[in-house]
Amino acid sequence: MSTALERGRELTQKLNPDLERILDDRYGALLPDFAEGLIEWAYGRHYARPGLDLKTRQLCTIAALTALGGQTGPQLKINIEHTLAAGASRTEIVEAIWQMAVYGGLPAAINGLNAAMDVFAADDNAAT
Amino acid sequence: MSTALERGRELTQKLNPDLERILDDRYGALLPDFAEGLIEWAYGRHYARPGLDLKTRQLCTIAALTALGGQTGPQLKINIEHTLAAGASRTEIVEAIWQMAVYGGLPAAINGLNAAMDVFAADDNAAT
Amino acid sequence: MSTALERGRELTQKLNPDLERILDDRYGALLPDFAEGLIEWAYGRHYARPGLDLKTRQLCTIAALTALGGQTGPQLKINIEHTLAAGASRTEIVEAIWQMAVYGGLPAAINGLNAAMDVFAADDNAAT
Amino acid sequence: MSTALERGRELTQKLNPDLERILDDRYGALLPDFAEGLIEWAYGRHYARPGLDLKTRQLCTIAALTALGGQTGPQLKINIEHTLAAGASRTEIVEAIWQMAVYGGLPAAINGLNAAMDVFAADDNAAT
Amino acid sequence: MSTALERGRELTQKLNPDLERILDDRYGALLPDFAEGLIEWAYGRHYARPGLDLKTRQLCTIAALTALGGQTGPQLKINIEHTLAAGASRTEIVEAIWQMAVYGGLPAAINGLNAAMDVFAADDNAAT
Amino acid sequence: MSTALERGRELTQKLNPDLERILDDRYGALLPDFAEGLIEWAYGRHYARPGLDLKTRQLCTIAALTALGGQTGPQLKINIEHTLAAGASRTEIVEAIWQMAVYGGLPAAINGLNAAMDVFAADDNAAT
Numbered sequence: 154m155s156t157a158l159e160r161g162r163e164l165t166q167k168l169n170p171d172l173e174r175i176l177d178d179r180y181g182a183l184l185p186d187f188a189e190g191l192i193e194w195a196y197g198r199h200y201a202r203p204g205l206d207l208k209t210r211q212l213c214t215i216a217a218l219t220a221l222g223g224q225t226g227p228q229l230k231i232n233i234e235h236t237l238a239a240g241a242s243r244t245e246i247v248e249a250i251w252q253m254a255v256y257g258g259l260p261a262a263i264n265g266l267n268a269a270m271d272v273f274a275a276d277d278n279a280a281t
Numbered sequence: 282m283s284t285a286l287e288r289g290r291e292l293t294q295k296l297n298p299d300l301e302r303i304l305d306d307r308y309g310a311l312l313p314d315f316a317e318g319l320i321e322w323a324y325g326r327h328y329a330r331p332g333l334d335l336k337t338r339q340l341c342t343i344a345a346l347t348a349l350g351g352q353t354g355p356q357l358k359i360n361i362e363h364t365l366a367a368g369a370s371r372t373e374i375v376e377a378i379w380q381m382a383v384y385g386g387l388p389a390a391i392n393g394l395n396a397a398m399d400v401f402a403a404d405d406n407a408a409t
Numbered sequence: 410m411s412t413a414l415e416r417g418r419e420l421t422q423k424l425n426p427d428l429e430r431i432l433d434d435r436y437g438a439l440l441p442d443f444a445e446g447l448i449e450w451a452y453g454r455h456y457a458r459p460g461l462d463l464k465t466r467q468l469c470t471i472a473a474l475t476a477l478g479g480q481t482g483p484q485l486k487i488n489i490e491h492t493l494a495a496g497a498s499r500t501e502i503v504e505a506i507w508q509m510a511v512y513g514g515l516p517a518a519i520n521g522l523n524a525a526m527d528v529f530a531a532d533d534n535a536a537t
Numbered sequence: 538m539s540t541a542l543e544r545g546r547e548l549t550q551k552l553n554p555d556l557e558r559i560l561d562d563r564y565g566a567l568l569p570d571f572a573e574g575l576i577e578w579a580y581g582r583h584y585a586r587p588g589l590d591l592k593t594r595q596l597c598t599i600a601a602l603t604a605l606g607g608q609t610g611p612q613l614k615i616n617i618e619h620t621l622a623a624g625a626s627r628t629e630i631v632e633a634i635w636q637m638a639v640y641g642g643l644p645a646a647i648n649g650l651n652a653a654m655d656v657f658a659a660d661d662n663a664a665t
Numbered sequence: 666m667s668t669a670l671e672r673g674r675e676l677t678q679k680l681n682p683d684l685e686r687i688l689d690d691r692y693g694a695l696l697p698d699f700a701e702g703l704i705e706w707a708y709g710r711h712y713a714r715p716g717l718d719l720k721t722r723q724l725c726t727i728a729a730l731t732a733l734g735g736q737t738g739p740q741l742k743i744n745i746e747h748t749l750a751a752g753a754s755r756t757e758i759v760e761a762i763w764q765m766a767v768y769g770g771l772p773a774a775i776n777g778l779n780a781a782m783d784v785f786a787a788d789d790n791a792a793t
Numbered sequence: 794m795s796t797a798l799e800r801g802r803e804l805t806q807k808l809n810p811d812l813e814r815i816l817d818d819r820y821g822a823l824l825p826d827f828a829e830g831l832i833e834w835a836y837g838r839h840y841a842r843p844g845l846d847l848k849t850r851q852l853c854t855i856a857a858l859t860a861l862g863g864q865t866g867p868q869l870k871i872n873i874e875h876t877l878a879a880g881a882s883r884t885e886i887v888e889a890i891w892q893m894a895v896y897g898g899l900p901a902a903i904n905g906l907n908a909a910m911d912v913f914a915a916d917d918n919a920a921t
Contacts, residue, residue: 157702184887186710193710194702194705195899198698200380204372204375205373205377209373212333213341213343213377213381216344221349228903245332247332247440251443253341255342256342256349257349257641258604259451259484260484266439266443308650311631311653319643322449322450326446350733356643379696382898384898387706398695451639456636469596469599473640473641476605477640477641500588504588507586508584508589509597512771514767515768516861516868519868522827567781577838578771578830582826582833582834602772605734711892714888716888717885724852725853725893726892726895728854730896732857733897757844760845763839767834767839
């Protein structure tokens with residue numbers, strides 16, 4: 154059986170092939186094994202697991218980042234891109250965010266919607 | 282088109298038919314419209330919406346309550362029951378919880394697993 | 410008796426008459442009933458209730474948004490405007506924020522003070 | 538002008554005359570100046586300030602502790618007692634808590650209501 | 666160079682030699698690689714790192730769990746034990762907790778002190 | 794024995810001699826005793842205490858601000874400067890932040906690393 158690091162690398166190859174290199178370029182001088190550890194833990198030990206399909210995993214992540222609220226910005230946007238890449242529609246993403254008004258409160262949900270609108274607008278601009 | 286309150290009542294009839302009465306018995310003396318408002322908002326304005334299936338909505342809720350951590354206990358357990366009622370397997374629920382170790386930290390994920398184990402054990406006892 | 414949506418609309422007419430339209434302009438394409446649901450829940454089911462006067466309700470909101478910290482920015486600023494509109498003085502608002510240093514910690518309180526100073530400065534500029 | 542510690546002691550004499558002694562009995566062996574520092578900071582530097590009346594300050598505290606959610610239990614209950622002592626009615630307290638459903642989410646508000654119901658029931662029992 | 670899993674196992678051998686087995690006994694039926702993943706990530710990828718001594722790492726963990734507040738209970742207690750095992754005094758632990766009153770607010774700090782007092786009392790009982 | 798305010802002023806003289814004046818310039822018009830209260834509480838009642846050395850106290854603060862996540866920005870940066878002033882190396886600071894990935898989740902840790910990189914880059918620029 155492959156190691157968690159190998160499973161994580163295999164999955165990020167599909168979702169976002171430059172991810173490990175981008176992370177290493179940015180954080181490698183401070184923390185030489187940052188990118189490797191993140192891929193091993195987040196992708197190898199979590200997203201690559203059987204038992205729940207990747208699209209639902211990504212929607213769960215979006216819901217949680219929305220509800221957590223405070224650290225929503227950049228990580229939520231990256232995960233909205235990954236969730237689109239995993240096959241979710243924009244509507245499914247918006248619904249997962251808006252539902253969090255019940256659990257994390259209205260301000261958290263509204264901040265999440267703003268992040269989604271920014272991602273969708275950037276994607277539309279990039280497509281034209 | 283039906284109102285949000287009507288849509289919420291229709292959905293809770295399926296998920297947990299006694300919910301509005303249980304809430305009103307407990308909180309009605311303090312807040313006469315508590316149960317009605319909760320059904321209208323959480324179920325009518327969120328869970329009953331089209332665009333994302335109920336099972337995925339419930340898994341998103343479990344992920345968010347796990348990541349929020351501090352207020353996890355009773356509401357997470359009720360939502361684990363609702364998520365089973367919406368057709369999710371125990372494995373899917375456990376996976377949605379465990380993935381939150383990446384976003385809410387290990388303590389939040391472990392508390393979520395403990396809640397799930399309590400619910401599963403209670404269901405197994407009730408079944409025998 | 411009027412519905413929650415009607416009570417919410419009646420109150421926002423006084424506090425911020427353009428609110429539903431502004432929200433619908435911004436979020437209606439994504440979520441057609443977003444503005445209606447927000448007015449129904451936040452204003453109809455909460456702010457419009459008897460039992461606690463509107464000014465105190467608004468000061469409670471400012472305290473809570475300050476203590477929550479992470480998602481403070483835009484929603485706290487809007488609620489500072491609503492709290493002034495409900496009759497609170499700048500001093501009362503500043504006091505409600507600063508007291509949160511005890512419960513949410515100094516960083517949350519300082520971020521809240523910064524938000525209040527931004528709102529007061531913008532209002533002073535608009536008045537000249 | 539009196540020091541913050543003196544102002545804090547003067548106020549706690551009215552709200553809860555045994556507070557400093559109770560805190561010192563419990564925490565003094567670990568932290569000899571714990572009780573003194575808490576009275577100085579929370580009561581002398583915050584609750585004793587002019588600019589916002591004590592009852593509104595206490596309602597703001599209840600709102601914030603409800604919205605923060607995770608650490609709600611014991612501190613929220615003590616502050617509900619202090620808020621009653623500052624002249625608020627049970628209805629005003631319940632309203633400040635329930636409004637937090639908008640900002641901290643439904644689970645936080647429900648946990649807050651449960652805390653209030655426990656305090657009211659204990660007071661009713663003590664009164665009979 | 667050893668893998669993160671190997672480094673984590675080497676460290677937990679010193680801190681708490683039964684940890685992986687205890688975790689696997691409790692969570693292995695739900696998540697067969699839970700204990701292995703936790704050891705790899707928390708101990709192999711973090712606590713076993715050079716650059717900051719173990720005792721300071723543990724005091725940082727205690728500070729953070731105190732400030733996070735809501736999920737403090739069981740994980741904070743385990744980490745207080747680990748921090749004693751890493752050579753910190755009870756005074757150093759209490760100081761790290763109490764300082765969090767500045768950042769996470771008084772309720773979080775008080776809950777942390779309560780957890781420490783429970784651990785110290787249990788250790789004293791076990792020693793007699 | 795000196796008062797908490799005197800002890801706080803003595804310590805800030807060493808760490809950041811302009812701090813009280815800077816705080817008073819910014820917040821004194823709103824809250825005349827803001828700077829004095831902050832120095833008394835944070836520095837006099839916490840950082841100036843015996844029992845835990847200042848460098849470790851500062852690393853604990855950095856860990857907690859990272860884990861809290863949402864209000865990390867400006868306060869974390871000021872505390873990174875104070876932690877360098879207390880004798881910690883950049884590596885020790887980065888390690889205290891990165892370890893928080895275990896407790897506050899990856900997004901919180903990554904936001905903390907970004908704050909540290911900003912401070913280090915600004916210091917390097919100022920040094921040239």
